[in-house]
Amino acid sequence: MKRVVITGLGAVTPLGNTVGEFWQNSINGNSGAGKITHFDSEKFKVHFACEVKNFDPKTYLTHNEIKRSDLFSQYAMYSAAEALKDSGLELEKMDPFDTGVIWGTGQGGMWTFESEVMEFTKGDGTPRFNPFFVPKFIANMASGMISMKFGLQGINYTTISACATGNTAIMDAFNYIRLGKAKVIVSGGSEAAITPASIGGFSIMKAMSTRNDDFATASRPYDAERDGFVMGEGAGALILEEYEHAKARGAKIYAELAGAAMTADAYHMTAPHPEGTGAIKAMQLALNEAGINTEDIDYINPHATSTPMGDLVELNGINKLFKGSRNLDISATKSMTGHLLGAAGAAEAILSIKAIENGIIPPTINLHRIDENIPKDLNIVFGKAKEKNINYALSNAFGFGGHNATLIFKKFQ
Structure with a gap:
């Protein structure tokens, strides 16, 4: 079996939109929680979440990419761009079929699906949907758009295993590289589920914290009075690379994925x-x-x-x-x-x-x-x-x- 190493990282998170910001806020013990701004949550049981802040997709995405993609795909492309830049890979010098994408999401394009369906229900029943409705909300589109943006023509698909998804995507990428079926795979996961239906759905299950008056401390693992999770959003991207390939190009290696x-x-x-x-x-x-x-x-x-x-x-x-x-x-x-x-x-x-x-x-x-x-x-x-x-x-x-x-x-x- 071939060895697999990590040579690039990218992140869009409630604690920062670069890996550096994400890491610094994490070791400083900062909370990413705040009142929901994505929609009016006044009538909901939960009024707070860990939203991504000050996200500017234009940093890495073109106008058309933004227009034709759901937020979960924008987070995916943004984090993948950061990770590829961090890796120092010269993709134009590689066989495009040696590099692939294995991405993950739990819910896919929730914003697109909800907004299009809600607009339809307000009308007279005549179907007036955006031509990009289906391509924007289907769960595999983040991996597809990453591959199109960077010309990656190797393995490409999406894993869905609820909240285990990020790990299962990375594990699949690990195994494909170990088996010699790819030299490089962009892997990770993205989610943009701070939406009315998602917040409402998890709330009715009593899975989420309702600590609206103390939201900064609502996510409290191991505390005796913990009362549920706090919804977050964002993306994490990792560049998994076959060790000999990384070594040959003198790549910076962050760590090895061992098991x-x-x-x-x-x-x-x-x-x-x-x-x-x-x-x-x-x-x-x-x-x-x-x-x-x-x-x-x-x-x-x-x-x-x-x-x-x-x-x-x-x-x-x-x-x-x-x-x-x-x-x-x-x-x-x-x-x-x-x-x-x-x-x-x-x-x-x-x-x-x-x-x-x-x-x-x-x-x-x-x-x-x-x-x-x-x-x-x-x-x-x-x-x-x-x-x-x-x-x-x-x-x-x-x-x-x-x-x-x-x-x-x-x-x-």
């Missing part, structure tokens, strides 16, 4: 398995593939969305597998970003890689009183970032439908 695994809970539409069996197995399989043991993992970026059941099930699973390893530190960065759904895994993969690169673990913020049911043997980084040499970082992502996906990144040697 990845997926499992299914086969239990419930929205709830995790109470024993965490699928999550535990995914982590164990990823460790096996990386050829390492539990004591080798220095840092875990958990799924940790701030839901009462989900946070606890995952930590119990980690505790059972890692058996109280004193070398292990955990930090839940969704406390700052909110939950980016299909983009969450990609954004958290970037933070895991930056943690390895800089020897700093971002904090878990908003802890007021720790849940007494959380295992006492776990080292959770609260409040402030922690300096630590990190050789291996593990990142979890789980999704409705029982999807579990684990990635393990390794300090490049």
